[in-house]
Amino acid sequence: MVDPTEQSSVSDTSGPLAQRSGGVHTLRESNSALYRWLSSIPPSYAVFACVLLLLPAVSSSFVLSQIFSWGLILGMIGLSLMFLGGYGGMVSLSQMSVAGLAGYMLAILGSSAITDISVGWPWWLAVPVAIIIATLFCTVIGLLAVRTEGIYTIMITLAIAAAFFYFTRQNYVLFNGFSGFNGIKPPVLLGINWKNPVPFYYLTLFWATVAYLSVLYVSRAPFGLALQGVRDNSRRMAALGFSVTAHRVAAFSFAGFIAAVGGILLVWLNGQISPGTIGINPAIDILIIAIVGGLRRPIGPFIGALIYVILRTFALDILTSMGLAGERFQLLIGLGFLVIVLWSPDGVLGLWDKWRSRVTLRDPWNRALGKSAITSANKSPSISADTDKPL
Amino acid sequence: MAVFIWAIFAPWPKEFVNIFGKKKVFLSALFNGITLGGLYFLVASGFTLIFGLMKNVNLAHGSLYLLGGYIGYEVADATGWWLLSFVVAFIVVGFVGVLLQYFVFRRMEGEDLRQTLVTIGISIVLADLMLWIWGGDYYQILAPDWLSGPAQLPLISAVKSDGTAVYLKYPIVRLVIFIASVALGILMWLVLNKTRVGMFVRAGVDDREMLSATGVNVQRIFILVFAFGAGLAGMAGVVGGTFQSMAPGEDTRFLLASLVVVIVGGMGSIPGAALGALLIGLAEQFGSVYFPTYAVVLTFLIMVVVIAFRPQGLVSSTN
Numbered sequence: 100m101v102d103p104t105e106q107s108s109v110s111d112t113s114g115p116l117a118q119r120s121g122g123v124h125t126l127r128e129s130n131s132a133l134y135r136w137l138s139s140i141p142p143s144y145a146v147f148a149c150v151l152l153l154l155p156a157v158s159s160s161f162v163l164s165q166i167f168s169w170g171l172i173l174g175m176i177g178l179s180l181m182f183l184g185g186y187g188g189m190v191s192l193s194q195m196s197v198a199g200l201a202g203y204m205l206a207i208l209g210s211s212a213i214t215d216i217s218v219g220w221p222w223w224l225a226v227p228v229a230i231i232i233a234t235l236f237c238t239v240i241g242l243l244a245v246r247t248e249g250i251y252t253i254m255i256t257l258a259i260a261a262a263f264f265y266f267t268r269q270n271y272v273l274f275n276g277f278s279g280f281n282g283i284k285p286p287v288l289l290g291i292n293w294k295n296p297v298p299f300y301y302l303t304l305f306w307a308t309v310a311y312l313s314v315l316y317v318s319r320a321p322f323g324l325a326l327q328g329v330r331d332n333s334r335r336m337a338a339l340g341f342s343v344t345a346h347r348v349a350a351f352s353f354a355g356f357i358a359a360v361g362g363i364l365l366v367w368l369n370g371q372i373s374p375g376t377i378g379i380n381p382a383i384d385i386l387i388i389a390i391v392g393g394l395r396r397p398i399g400p401f402i403g404a405l406i407y408v409i410l411r412t413f414a415l416d417i418l419t420s421m422g423l424a425g426e427r428f429q430l431l432i433g434l435g436f437l438v439i440v441l442w443s444p445d446g447v448l449g450l451w452d453k454w455r456s457r458v459t460l461r462d463p464w465n466r467a468l469g470k471s472a473i474t475s476a477n478k479s480p481s482i483s484a485d486t487d488k489p490l
Numbered sequence: 491m492a493v494f495i496w497a498i499f500a501p502w503p504k505e506f507v508n509i510f511g512k513k514k515v516f517l518s519a520l521f522n523g524i525t526l527g528g529l530y531f532l533v534a535s536g537f538t539l540i541f542g543l544m545k546n547v548n549l550a551h552g553s554l555y556l557l558g559g560y561i562g563y564e565v566a567d568a569t570g571w572w573l574l575s576f577v578v579a580f581i582v583v584g585f586v587g588v589l590l591q592y593f594v595f596r597r598m599e600g601e602d603l604r605q606t607l608v609t610i611g612i613s614i615v616l617a618d619l620m621l622w623i624w625g626g627d628y629y630q631i632l633a634p635d636w637l638s639g640p641a642q643l644p645l646i647s648a649v650k651s652d653g654t655a656v657y658l659k660y661p662i663v664r665l666v667i668f669i670a671s672v673a674l675g676i677l678m679w680l681v682l683n684k685t686r687v688g689m690f691v692r693a694g695v696d697d698r699e700m701l702s703a704t705g706v707n708v709q710r711i712f713i714l715v716f717a718f719g720a721g722l723a724g725m726a727g728v729v730g731g732t733f734q735s736m737a738p739g740e741d742t743r744f745l746l747a748s749l750v751v752v753i754v755g756g757m758g759s760i761p762g763a764a765l766g767a768l769l770i771g772l773a774e775q776f777g778s779v780y781f782p783t784y785a786v787v788l789t790f791l792i793m794v795v796v797i798a799f800r801p802q803g804l805v806s807s808t809n
Contacts, residue, residue, distance in 0.1 A: 190603060243794060246801045250547050250602040251757075254749050255797065261746045262790040269786060379742045383610055390607060427622065433614030440607045
């Protein structure tokens with residue numbers, strides 16, 4: 100599923116782009132360019148994409164919406180945390196609040212069953228405005244959080260997430276308090292009702308892919324490289340003339356945008372939003388998803404989210420088969436999380452890397468290669484990323 | 491300041507009442523805020539002490555608070571001794587703290603992100619175990635007879651139409667608990683500043699390696715401080731269970747409160763925790779009286795303002 104030679108997926112886009120900028124080109128040329136582009140995709144990626152695209156043909160609509168769509172959405176919100184934590188070295192627990200604010204704004208500006216509060220804007224206006232507001236919110240969180248470092252960032256973002264949760268629960272004028280909003284529907288567009296499981300799955304798949312590729316792209320763009328430099332040694336980057344604060348705040352904005360899109364999709368999937376959606380437990384669940392999947396690569400949160408939704412959906416069966424009451428789900432999640440954090444700080448991806456390097460090491464031909472893979476794995480950011488601390 | 495003192499002691503003229511409501515409401519908000527601040531101080535001082543000395547981030551602190559409350563309830567329920575429940579909660583939760591330090595934190599010194607994640611995991615597990623044992627009901631610890639009932643304070647809350655003054659009545663148990671937490675704060679200050687162990691602790695805060703180089707067993711001091719900080723959280727649980735109630739969810743509420751208190755007051759500083767606790771307690775109570783739907787925002791605004799202008803907290807312990 101995960102290919103270590105991910106670099107090719109970025110460099111391969113240069114093929115058709117270069118062709119297009121070349122001016123006049125015949126159909127044959129563009130065909131060959133398309134062929135070259137397609138053949139440059141690693142086979143594992145192609146297989147993976149085919150599986151994702153053909154999934155609706157084989158799975159029931161329950162599995163499609165309750166496992167895959169939900170998993171992709173949680174994966175997107177987890178991805179925004181992964182981007183901040185993995186590339187920026189700032190673990191933010193308020194990403195669920197950002198997603199929640201986007202959902203709330205969609206419910207308030209668009210239409211919902213709470214007609215007293217909902218303004219009733221059409222979706223093409225409400226959705227962008229909701230995303231913009233949530234992105235701004237995340238930027239403000241970033242402005243606050245970057246004034247501190249490391250562990251303080253976690254504490255402040257946790258405090259912000261909790262404050263937002265209590266605020267939405269207490270405020271009835273705007274957020275409709277405890278009960279929140281329900282009856283929020285995705286639009287009917289191009290003759291397709293996007294509420295139906297299959298179209299909605301493709302919608303989430305599309306946005307999740309866009310988010311994944313954009314994180315991949317940004318992580319290799321100059322901005323992303325500078326951000327990783329800031330993560331590894333902010334003083335040196337400042338001495339080189341980079342604005343540490345600006346990079347960090349911009350990272351928050353970018354992550355906020357991804358979380359906001361995820362939040363819109365989440366509200367469409369559930370049809371409702373309430374303080375329970377954005378509470379402290381959901382915020383920590385997002386952290387668990389990102390950590391269990393692994394903070395090192397953007398695919399991690401999606402793997403973590405898939406594990407999480409499968410556990411969540413089938414926890415009742417698993418627990419009763421173990422002779423425990425079904426409501427001990429949190430115990431299962433907590434213990435699983437502890438095991439991962441204590442024994443594999445890089446999450447499931449870390450286990451995968453270890454297994455891979457062991458396999459390549461066993462082969463004497465690849466021994467030299469495998470060694471270099473291990474050292475590069477050790478260098479990449481892990482949970483114990485050594486950010487420089489103020490003395 | 492003078493206006494504030496006048497507002498506390500003098501009977502209010504009519505115009506004042508028209509603007510701010512009854513003086514009784516103001517006074518009880520003030521007292522509730524101060525006593526709530528006392529409770530927050532008990533919880534947050536353990537948190538800040540552990541962070542200040544060991545740089546250990548214990549996000550399971552709220553769980554320790556709730557655990558102490560439940561244990562105190564069981565002891566008070568079984569024996570009928572309210573004071574005994576404090577001792578038992580302190581010892582049991584302190585022991586949990588020793589286990590945490592010995593098995594978890596000692597293995598990941600300096601890896602603060604990993605500590606955070608592990609303690610989040612522990613708090614999820616503990617929260618669910620407590621939900622399993624005690625269920626989702628509300629529990630309240632009953633204060634003994636000699637502490638129940640109100641006390642009359644020499645503060646005039648209103649003047650009747652015939653000219654006689656009505657004095658403020660306030661629950662004794664809250665006053666006693668507040669006085670006890672102030673006493674505990676002074677005691678902690680004295681121990682930290684006047685005794686040998688306190689000297690070791692302060693030296694450890696400043697330079698851990700140097701302290702261990704002089705032959706002090708740093709690990710033992712760490713375990714001692716962790717046990718004390720956790721025990722304080724447990725004791726605070728009994729206090730909270732007496733004048734509020736315990737239910738699932740209180741653990742995150744008090745974790746959040748101690749986070750905000752130490753962020754406002756300054757990480758690792760006991761006087762900072764006291765100041766922060768008082769501020770947050772007052773803000774919460776006055777907020778819930780005068781602008782109910784935005785009370786949380788007031789607390790949050792204080793935090794934002796402090797982060798924006800003094801990221802190291804109002805009373806910063808280290809440079």
